[in-house]
Amino acid sequence: MDGFFTVPIDMSSPPCAVSTDRSKRALLTVFQPRLPTADRLLPYLRSIDASHWYTNRGPLLARFERALADHFAVTPDRVVGVANATAGLSASLLAGGSEDAGRNGRPLCILPSWTHEATAVAVLRAGLTPWFHEVAEDDWRLSPEMVADSLRGNPTLGARVSHVMVTAPFGAVVEAEPWRAFSDRFGLPVTIDAASGFDRLRGGPVDAVVSLHATKVLGIGEGGVVIARDAAQAARIRDLVQLGLSDERVIRQAGMNAKLSEYGAAIGLAALEIWSERRATLERLHARYAARLKGETGLSLWAPEGVSSTLMVRLPSRVAVETGQRLVAQGIATRRWWHAGCHRQPAFAAFPRQPLPITEALADSVLGLPFHEGLADADVDAAADTLRAVLPG
Ligand SMILES: Cc1ncc(COP(=O)(O)O)c(C=O)c1O
Incomplete structure (x- = not known):
């Protein structure tokens, strides 16, 4: 299915290893679950x-x-x-x-x-x-x-x-x-x-x-x-x-x-017990992405009312799949968290639906970037900068 073009979430993956040499850096995982110790x-x-x-x-x-x-x-x-x-x-x-x-x-x-x-x-x-x-x-x-x-x-x-x-x-x-x-x-x-x-x-x-x-x-x-x-x-x-x-x-x-x-x-x-600490970290990482991606023409960062475990960007055109492929080639995993839209799933295709041009445009242009407490500031900067670099001109 075209929604999964990058590595699946590995619930047992080790923390991201950050190296200044991008070719030596381990894949920056899109999400890393953190439950209480x-x-x-x-x-x-x-x-x-x-x-x-x-x-x-x-x-x-x-x-x-x-x-x-x-x-x-x-x-x-x-x-x-x-x-x-x-x-x-x-x-x-x-x-x-x-x-x-x-x-x-x-x-x-x-x-x-x-x-x-x-x-x-x-x-x-x-x-x-x-x-x-x-x-x-x-x-x-x-x-x-x-x-x-x-x-x-x-x-x-x-x-x-x-x-x-x-x-x-x-x-x-x-x-x-x-x-x-x-x-x-x-x-x-x-x-x-x-x-x-x-x-x-x-x-x-x-x-x-x-x-x-x-x-x-x-x-x-x-x-x-x-x-x-x-x-x-x-x-x-x-x-x-x-x-x-x-x-x-x-x-x-x-x-x-x-x-x-x-x-x-x-x-x-x-x-x-650890919620407020976790919340503060996620809020800080979101703010860092926002600052780093600011001014990128046509790109918008999803800024919900509350903190979320996902970091979503809307790309300037319907290039989520290609952009995800380019990012993963550079060591940055991404995910289309809601895949291609429910109505495109075979099991749901026969159900009634309105015309869905906005949903299809969102599905094809919204991408989840690496976002979790295991990320260092340098990881966020690398993900944001690589995204800017691979966006189609
Ligand atoms: C919008 C939405 N609804 C429902 C669910 C299902 O949640 P659960 O895995 O707890 O059943 C999810 C899970 O990601 C979701 O994103």
């Missing part, structure tokens, strides 16, 4: 040893959810730790009645095509069919106005829509309040896929889901968190990610097994 985990692991509570809503998960609630500025009863964000997104849709809607002639979920494939997979696993929509060129997001126009302009498909899933791209924020107003007006539940939005997301009046995957700023390996629109919705989601079992051990709606284990919660608690 074994030393930092040890106290939490010892508490698991002592409690013999390994999963199924244990004390560390409760503690982690309380800490996340503080971070997201909501009450703990709105926070549900889950096995991964994809499952959390599906659970949010299921809690909004996706399966009944699917069975009753409203199987469509509107979502952007400019998102990670996980968003579309989550829609399908919740019993819905994706209807891919175009994003705005300037902020890479769907807006309530764009979706309202689409519903009005396509009454036949519009009548079959039951849900909307909006993605907050690469550390960006999607304001929840306008989506609540949209949701009230059209009677459609909205879920925000804020997979990479940990830093700036604050709980709002629609469900939001954050990923805690190793590639995210607060990585625990595999994990996610749902910040539900209210406590009742959170309670439904909490049941749905333990098969659908309620506290009374009754299943009224079948869910899935997507619980976050005590080990996952332990890593999360340890990751929160």
